[in-house]
Amino acid sequence: MQIGILGSGLMGGKLGTLFARAGHDVVFSYARSEEKLKRLAREAQGNARAGTPVDAARDADALLLAVHWSRVDDVLKQAGNVSNKVIVSCSLPMNADNTDLVIAHTSSGAEALAKKLRRARVVSAFGTVPSEVLFGVFEAKRKANRPSLVYCGDDHDAKDVAATLIRDVGFDPVDAGPLRIARHMEPFALLVAQLAYETDGGPELAYRFERRAK
Numbered sequence: 001m002q003i004g005i006l007g008s009g010l011m012g013g014k015l016g017t018l019f020a021r022a023g024h025d026v027v028f029s030y031a032r033s034e035e036k037l038k039r040l041a042r043e044a045q046g047n048a049r050a051g052t053p054v055d056a057a058r059d060a061d062a063l064l065l066a067v068h069w070s071r072v073d074d075v076l077k078q079a080g081n082v083s084n085k086v087i088v089s090c091s092l093p094m095n096a097d098n099t100d101l102v103i104a105h106t107s108s109g110a111e112a113l114a115k116k117l118r119r120a121r122v123v124s125a126f127g128t129v130p131s132e133v134l135f136g137v138f139e140a141k142r143k144a145n146r147p148s149l150v151y152c153g154d155d156h157d158a159k160d161v162a163a164t165l166i167r168d169v170g171f172d173p174v175d176a177g178p179l180r181i182a183r184h185m186e187p188f189a190l191l192v193a194q195l196a197y198e199t200d201g202g203p204e205l206a207y208r209f210e211r212r213a214k
């Protein structure tokens, strides 16, 4: 697939690199320096290049939205027409100092995004794990007991695309249902962040759901 990265920071830089290593064509976009985008593309060791958000969106089969909530409108404006595109968003609706959700309970960042982009197909995925764990999960991909990764969305085909990308990074995709379930996923992401960054175990943290046989 061709994957456009909108926001090439901790999440977008790493996920874009792993998508390229998994065999996808990747366009890194939206960082404060073009040199950084070029470096990411060089170091991805796959088929990757640097571009503008509009380049990233042009022929993309999927776009990864990975910016701070305060930058969403700007990057989408720069990306241009994303009608019908699959938008996989790991962006959480955080306040400026990243201490709390600014949308919760009765809606979610993912639903607010889908409202902005009525003609795009939004899937919420990857927001429930810290960036620090991504390379380790990819490296352990061939082992049994992959960690889980929850995702949700309203478009069946878009969710299939997201599930493929989740699998390619090394997680076991767990379909949590329609996009409104992001109301539960986004606070869960804050719990994972609490465990990753505020306890002694360190940020290389993933999770795994197990169904126990009766």
Ligand SMILES: NC(=O)c1ccc[n+]([C@@H]2O[C@H](COP(=O)([O-])OP(=O)(O)OC[C@H]3O[C@@H](n4cnc5c(N)ncnc54)[C@H](OP(=O)(O)O)[C@@H]3O)[C@@H](O)[C@H]2O)c1
Pocket: 007, 008, 009, 010, 011, 012, 030, 031, 032, 033, 036, 065, 066, 067, 068, 069, 071, 090, 091, 092, 093, 094, 126, 127, 128, 129, 130, 131, 132, 189
């Ligand atoms: N980090 C995590 O572990 C994690 C985990 C789960 C969910 N999330 C969510 O994922 C999203 C992305 O998080 P992140 O940690 O990857 O953020 P980040 O590292 O700050 O990356 C955001 C990207 O946006 C770029 N950017 C910011 N302002 C810009 C501007 N004015 N012009 C051009 N580019 C600009 C940054 O450029 P530079 O590269 O130049 O800084 C960076 O490439 C957020 O919504 C966050 O809540 C993050």
